[in-house]
Amino acid sequence: AQKITQTQPGMFVQEKEAVTLDCTYDTSDPSYGLFWYKQPSSGEMIFLIYQGSYDQQNATEGRYSLNFQKARKSANLVISASQLGDSAMYFCAMREGGFKTIFGAGTRLFVKA
Amino acid sequence: DTAVSQTPKYLVTQMGNDKSIKCEQNLGHDTMYWYKQDSKKFLKIMFSYNNKELIINETVPNRFSPKSPDKAHLNLHINSLELGDSAVYFCASSQDGGQGGVGTQYFGPGTRLTVL
Numbered sequence: 398a399q400k401i402t403q404t405q406p407g408m409f410v411q412e413k414e415a416v417t418l419d420c421t422y423d424t425s426d427p428s429y430g431l432f433w434y435k436q437p438s439s440g441e442m443i444f445l446i447y448q449g450s451y452d453q454q455n456a457t458e459g460r461y462s463l464n465f466q467k468a469r470k471s472a473n474l475v476i477s478a479s480q481l482g483d484s485a486m487y488f489c490a491m492r493e494g495g496f497k498t499i500f501g502a503g504t505r506l507f508v509k510a
Numbered sequence: 511d512t513a514v515s516q517t518p519k520y521l522v523t524q525m526g527n528d529k530s531i532k533c534e535q536n537l538g539h540d541t542m543y544w545y546k547q548d549s550k551k552f553l554k555i556m557f558s559y560n561n562k563e564l565i566i567n568e569t570v571p572n573r574f575s576p577k578s579p580d581k582a583h584l585n586l587h588i589n590s591l592e593l594g595d596s597a598v599y600f601c602a603s604s605q606d607g608g609q610g611g612v613g614t615q616y617f618g619p620g621t622r623l624t625v626l
Contacts, residue, residue, distance in 0.1 A: 432614065436551070442600060442617035486551055496541060496565055496606065498615060500553040 400424065401491050401501035409507045410479045417464070418474040418504045420489030429493045431472040433463065436486040436503070445487075448472060476506075484508045513537050516601050516618040523591055524626055530587045531621045533601030541565075542584035543615065544576060545600040553600070559584055560606065591625045598622050 402421045410416035422431065433445040448456045448463045456463040464473040472491075476483055486505050492498040514535045523529055535542065543566075544556040558566035559578040573589045584601060598620045604613035 430614075434617075440598065440622075441619050442553075442602075444614055444616060447614050488553065496558050496560060497555060498543075499555075503551050 400499050401489055403489055403501035403504050405504045406502075407505045407507065409509060410476075410483075411509050412481060413478055415475060415477045416479055416506065418476070418487050418489075418506065420472045420474065420501060422470050422472060422489075422491045424470075424491065424493055426493040429491055431463070431465070432490040432492070432498070433461070433472075433474045434488045434490065434500075435483075436488065437482075438485070442488075446474065479508045481508050481510060514601060514603055514616050514618040516599075516621050518621060519619060520622050520624075522624045522626065525591055525593060527591050528587070528589045529591060529623070530585055531599055531601075531623075533584045533586070533618055535582055535601075535603040535616075535618075537603055537605070537616060539603035539605045539613075539616075540581055541604045541606050541613065542578065542581075543602040543604075544584065544586050545602060545617075547598040547600060547620070549597070557584075557586075588623075591623075593625050596623055596625045 400423045429450045431448045435443045446458045446461045448465045460477045462475045486503045488503045489501040490498050517532050541560045543558045547553045556570045557576040562578045575587045578584045600620045601618040602615040604615045606613040
């Protein structure tokens with residue numbers, strides 16, 4: 398069963414606008430972590446933001462915020478004030494109680510000038 | 511002062527050859543991983559070592575053999591390379607708190623393997 402779902406294969410956003418990348422997950426483990434990574438065309442995987450299942454507040458890191466809705470099992474990434482350099486693949490990932498992390502299929506974001 | 515480094519960055523080889531990819535991390539992390547990213551960008555875990563012990567071994571052909579000489583290094587050796595092994599291989603590391611605490615994984619730059 399697919400545990401991480403990213404339903405948007407590709408997204409377009411105008412420069413300086415905000416964009417939301419969707420991620421839903423499935424787990425029965427009460428303790429888990431959710432991550433977002435960015436993969437630009439150069440290929441490296443860049444860690445963006447982390448949300449723990451017991452965290453009360455939504456995580457924020459600069460222009461990135463994670464809209465965590467536990468009951469809906471969603472962990473959407475919000476990028477505010479998009480920049481051209483934000484054009485990349487974005488991966489949502491989940492780690493349950495063990496060491497294994499599962500990645501979603503990714504969303505390719507295109508930022509238009 | 512690269513945190514997670516991999517060598518080589520590119521590897522082009524013939525079918526049937528044996529090759530190795532090396533990974534080193536200087537973050538002091540106790541867990542290291544190998545991932546395979548296919549042509550559709552799907553990222554799948556292959557192996558994980560925690561304090562030099564193998565803790566994750568996904569359904570990977572036994573032609574793939576990881577080796578962790580110490581906590582800072584995790585190498586991947588591949589025997590009898592096949593066309594389907596062509597992919598980008600990522601090494602990653604994390605610091606995990608004793609009882610399976612959730613640690614952020616930091617990735618190396620990747621090794622693009624092309625099997626001809």
